[in-house]
Amino acid sequence: MNYLPLFADLRKKPVLVVGGGHVAARKIQLLMQAGARVQIVSGCLCKQLETMAEQKTIEWLAKNYHAKQLEKVFLVIAATNNAQLNSQIYQDATNRYLLANVVDNKPFCSFIFPSIIDRTPIIIAISSSGTAPVLVRLLREKIEALLPSHLGKMANIAYKWRKKVQERFSNVSNRRHFWDTAFNGLFSSQVAVGNINEAQRTLDRQLSDINIRLGEIILVGAGPGDSGLLTLRGLQVMQLADVVLYDYLVSDEILNLSRRDADRICVGKHAHTHSITQTEINDMLVTLAKKGKRVVRLKGGDPFIFGRGGEELTAAVEAGIPFQVVPGVTAAIGAAAYAGIPLTHRDYAHSVLLVTGHHCSKDTNLDWAVLARINQTLVIYMGSVAAADITHQLTQHGRDPNTPVAVISRGTCKDQKVLVGTLKHLPELALHTPPPALFVIGAVVNLHDHLAWYQIRGKRYEQ
Known part of the structure; x- marks a missing residue:
């Protein structure tokens, strides 16, 4: 040394x-x-x-x-x-x-x-003894990303509670168990969101029963596929999870960022082959949390954009389970950006509408006149099965059949595929693009040829 x-x-x-x-x-x-x-x-x-x-x-x-x-x-x-x-x-x-x-x-x-990570009163210093300062800076950045900003607040609260914990538990091992549970459980989550009063009530409950396990549900948006688009907060809570419930759209690369010893349960659903119902997922979340588990519900994209996140948290509220939400990059934003398609542009589109393809069949009450307006971008999730209906309804309600269209498959992933054509060819485009696919409809699609930056420019459909 x-x-x-x-x-x-x-x-x-x-x-x-x-x-x-x-x-x-x-x-x-x-x-x-x-x-x-x-x-x-x-x-x-x-x-x-x-x-x-x-x-x-x-x-x-x-x-x-x-x-x-x-x-x-x-x-x-x-x-x-x-x-x-x-x-x-x-x-x-x-x-x-x-x-x-x-x-x-x-x-x-x-x-x-040294290079310093400041979470006052917690201070972490890193040094190479003056031999490689750039390497130390890179290490500091990696460690900084793993350490949540509320560590200092937790340390200050812990200092105020030290005497109370010492009086309650004479055994050093019991004290250590108390703080291990607090720093890795509900108390930590409540401090993270600024709910200090509730966090201190959680410590009170732990003081009365050292073996009490207080579970919670954390809804995390995993983004559209590229692990680099997972948020910093999402990474932090995944590495503290006891159980991770994930969908098929969550990549292995992202899933492997969760805590090594966390239980991983796939609750994904495919079209026409629902292996598990939404009610069963809701019940599983509540049951696990009631056992004192920190449950991370990992969903592709953003959990509040066609992700049924609201339904799952409603179940948590009804069961009295504490919860929090970590937003994610939704597919419309991520896939369009990786395809070089700005969803709004002052020369082409002043607004954007997001719709799920599950509601685009003939028997729904969608306001197609609104969806067919020009000078706006229409983004349709999970629309492959309804591609013919979408084309028919939009053209019937005034959208030009030659409106530019992009179908993006596996957006932001290494095997991303982009097909570009026009609205009248949307059903054919969908047939040649494996799911999960996203439709982008509007004049902004023309910018793809100029702004495509990820991998190579997409293919243009010609007939």
């Missing part, structure tokens, strides 16, 4: 910074966040530091450095472009047993600044 990691309390302690440029400003910003009393020595200051000196948030001690300025300071940082001066500052500090840092000069550093 080249360096001993230490967390120094700099609150109200004097720290000397020699240098007044942008590099010094970055270090000073960090010192200010830690509550240090910054003294600066420099012939001139950059605009940012000049403003801070005028506002007296830092003290401009002098224009020229001399060793006497090292008296009664806690740390020393040299950030000048004068190598000889930096070396002298380091030597002077070392002679006085002061920790010193010469920026970007590892041999002249008795301490180094």
